Amino acid sequence: MTNLNILFIGDIVGRSGRKILKQKLPLLKQQYLVDFVFCNGENSAGGLGITASTAGELLSSGVDGITLGNHIWSQKIWLQQASHFRQVCRPLNAPDAWPGFDHVYIKKENHDVLLLSLLGQAFIKPVLKNPFNVIEEMLPKFKEKYRTKNIIIDFHAESTAEKITMGYFLENRVLAVLGTHTHVQTADEKILGNGTAFITDVGMTGPVNGVLGMSKIIAVERAVNLLPAMYNIEKDSYAMINAVLMTIDPIAGQTKKIERIQIFDHVFE
Numbered sequence: 001m002t003n004l005n006i007l008f009i010g011d012i013v014g015r016s017g018r019k020i021l022k023q024k025l026p027l028l029k030q031q032y033l034v035d036f037v038f039c040n041g042e043n044s045a046g047g048l049g050i051t052a053s054t055a056g057e058l059l060s061s062g063v064d065g066i067t068l069g070n071h072i073w074s075q076k077i078w079l080q081q082a083s084h085f086r087q088v089c090r091p092l093n094a095p096d097a098w099p100g101f102d103h104v105y106i107k108k109e110n111h112d113v114l115l116l117s118l119l120g121q122a123f124i125k126p127v128l129k130n131p132f133n134v135i136e137e138m139l140p141k142f143k144e145k146y147r148t149k150n151i152i153i154d155f156h157a158e159s160t161a162e163k164i165t166m167g168y169f170l171e172n173r174v175l176a177v178l179g180t181h182t183h184v185q186t187a188d189e190k191i192l193g194n195g196t197a198f199i200t201d202v203g204m205t206g207p208v209n210g211v212l213g214m215s216k217i218i219a220v221e222r223a224v225n226l227l228p229a230m231y232n233i234e235k236d237s238y239a240m241i242n243a244v245l246m247t248i249d250p251i252a253g254q255t256k257k258i259e260r261i262q263i264f265d266h267v268f269e
């Protein structure tokens, strides 16, 4: 029985996030014999949103599928571009009017993975349809359509409790429920039930010494002076990759192992 290795990378933030990914992903794939790579790309364009250019850059670095989140429309141009990217998906619980695709299905040789994304409802905007109701209704339809058990859910949410609850809600029904959005990797990775990988937050990929990827100087100014100041991305060249690596049994549709990955290096020069 052949196991598969799947790498899921936390929110890619700006240029340094894209650069460290390009620099390190080929080595990671080799080192861990990675079969499928997914990432969250909602901060890939200047720290907020995604564009055809940054989506293309992530895909050409070796990513197979990209999820998004609450910052999906921060770059308005994506409204026109989303429907051209079959490997990028918007949250499944979004209105039907949102352009783009609501899932990513990847097949390589004899193996396949379906990637889905859901947006939480607690302390996050926009408030979309109830993600629990939507996945309950849609999961059997996707399983039927693609005849696959290998489903990975990016649950993009602020509340830790909402994310953990989603993990147990989908226990034994999907390969993984992986939290994103808070940009800080949590140390609670585990296997739920007989094979559903879970982590509250995968973390982020980008500047190490900022505030969730944004400029620490501006963040401090905003906090101290209580004046509006435009957030900029942190310019520090020291960057990190936060990810999780999962080993799955594709026939059983179960994850055997999940481990956290953090890699640090200087980018640009």
Ligand SMILES: [Fe+2]
Pocket: 011, 042, 043, 069, 181, 182, 183
């Ligand atoms: Fe994010």
Ligand SMILES: [Fe+2]
Pocket: 042, 069, 070, 071, 156, 180, 181, 182
């Ligand atoms: Fe987010």
